[in-house]
């Protein structure tokens with residue numbers, strides 16, 4: 001195994017040749033070697049971080065300002081700074097102390113791993129996301145040996161449950177890796193023994209103080225590192241953050257908070273949310289999650305671009321005709337209509353997931369793989385984007401459809417959705433990046449629910465070959481003969497490049513073929529769920545895949561005006577049947593820019 005980037009904990013390349021072929025060889029690593037790799041890279045990175053942090057006084061302290069008096073050593077030695085409105089003096093002093101403690105304490109230089117603990121508290125543990133994603137991801141991390149020795153998981157919600165009830169609830173969703181399955185039941189039992197439940201209100205400091213007491217019992221006087229995952233509706237984020245911060249922060253280690261989307265519904269509400277969060281947390285404590293950033297192929301985008309000579313030189317307006325970012329679901333908003341109606345597909349998918357992918361796709365080479373360097377480049381892309389014009393947006397909403405004797409509901413059939421709702425369940429948009437690299441290249445986004453298929457893809461259509469000697473042999477449809485790179489994010493992950501090739505034989509006829517890196521054929525390891533990667537990053541303090549507040553501001557600045565216009569003008573969506581390909585308007589929009597949408601998943605086996 002050859003290490004390529006020693007500055008990042010999980011970036012290592014297999015020394016095996018990774019080819020565009022359907023080779024069945026695999027580069028699986030055992031859980032213990034994975035853990036060792038992580039330790040090696042993480043410890044060196046953390047040590048580097050510690051030096052940078054002390055030098056620049058940049059990394060913020062992890063003890064909430066309002067409660068530092070009640071906590072251990074670091075807090076006791078530093079008095080609050082009066083008249084320092086954002087407490088910078090205090091933050092800087094605490095930063096030095098705690099980041100050194102944190103860095104020395106976590107790897108190598110610390111006394112012992114036995115002396116630090118990590119607790120993950122899932123706030124909203126009784127909810128859908130917690131059951132579906134968070135607990136299973138935590139178990140997967142445990143199963144892979146990625147969680148620290150002393151870890152505890154707490155579920156927190158208003159529902160009355162015992163520890164046993166929580167364990168029973170969680171156990172129903174746990175699965176072991178298909179490719180391993182070693183000691184599966186034993187590992188599940190061990191994991192469940194580390195899970196506890198505390199019932200409380202989200203706005204009760206007393207209830208969080210009681211949680212704090214229980215956490216302290218588990219921590220047993222060791223360094224306490226606490227991660228809160230806010231898996232609750234957004235209207236109660238601030239209450240929960242306030243109470244967790246004031247009553248249940250770590251006294252001598254770090255306290256971090258993962259915040260689920262939606263981060264507001266426009267520029268103003270997002271800024272207000274950030275402002276409120278920052279009353280209790282520093283930016284470094286806030287981990288805004290966009291789970292698409294944790295998806296394997298999204299994570300691989302930068303590797304594809306920056307570690308392969310053949311792609312980066314082509315990654316410009318000179319060679320790329322258009323880029324398509326496509327998301328489709330073959331089911332409606334069933335069960336989530338209440339949430340969805342207040343947001344719509346543009347806020348639900350485009351402003352975050354697709355825009356994040358676009359930023360990673362289009363950014364310049366970052367100075368390094370460090371979180372801030374990558375996020376700086378993403379912000380630059382977002383800030384270079386041209387305001388979106390209303391005429392460059394098409395919206396749709398699904399209507400009822402009967403097929404094969406089955407009637408599928410309309411969006412407005414959901415009881416939690418008003419009958420006259422104009423909320424889009426489908427949208428397509430043309431976006432442009434006004435910088436030297438991308439000037440004039442259309443970035444087309446399309447996202448929809450209740451469509452005929454399910455998937456997410458990035459499609460890169462290249463320009464025509466100038467003066468192509470083989471035009472005569474290609475036929476009349478030159479567009480179809482241009483190269484296309486497809487990054488299939490899900491399902492059935494793949495990266496393939498469509499090329500023109502001579503059909504074997506005595507004649508000279510060309511056809512289109514695929515150089516195909518099909519993950520299922522190439523790698524035998526199961527692809528981790530996005531939430532596993534992101535939870536582990538949050539535990540390790542790696543912020544690269546989380547959204548910084550200026551990124552969020554830039555994303556909202558781009559979409560807020562057009563969202564307002566759509567709503568103020570009460571633009572009527574184009575209705576499309578449940579299970580169809582969506583509104584035809586999306587095709588007219590693409591045609592305006594001489595683009596033909598790639599057909600999601602259609603050429604899978606071509």
Ligand SMILES: NC(=O)C1=CN([C@@H]2O[C@H](COP(=O)(O)OP(=O)(O)OC[C@H]3O[C@@H](n4cnc5c(N)ncnc54)[C@H](OP(=O)(O)O)[C@@H]3O)[C@@H](O)[C@H]2O)C=CC1
Pocket residue numbers: 124125126127128129130157158159202230231232233234236260261262339
């Ligand atoms: N579910 C999903 O697939 C996704 C969810 N998200 C986001 O994750 C977060 C959690 O989502 P999800 O699990 O679906 O949410 P839920 O609606 O299931 O809520 C989670 C828990 O919060 C408590 N709760 C719900 N409504 C209220 C309320 N009005 N007041 C106080 N407490 C309430 C309930 O716990 P109790 O009553 O026990 O206190 C509930 O079990 C949300 O911010 C959502 O937008 C993001 C992406 C996907």
Ligand SMILES: O=C1O[C@H](COP(=O)(O)O)[C@@H](O)[C@H](O)[C@H]1O
Pocket residue numbers: 291329348349
């Ligand atoms: O954030 C969201 O994502 C899901 C789709 O996520 P995926 O990982 O299953 O592709 C989407 O269904 C939901 O509406 C949205 O809030």
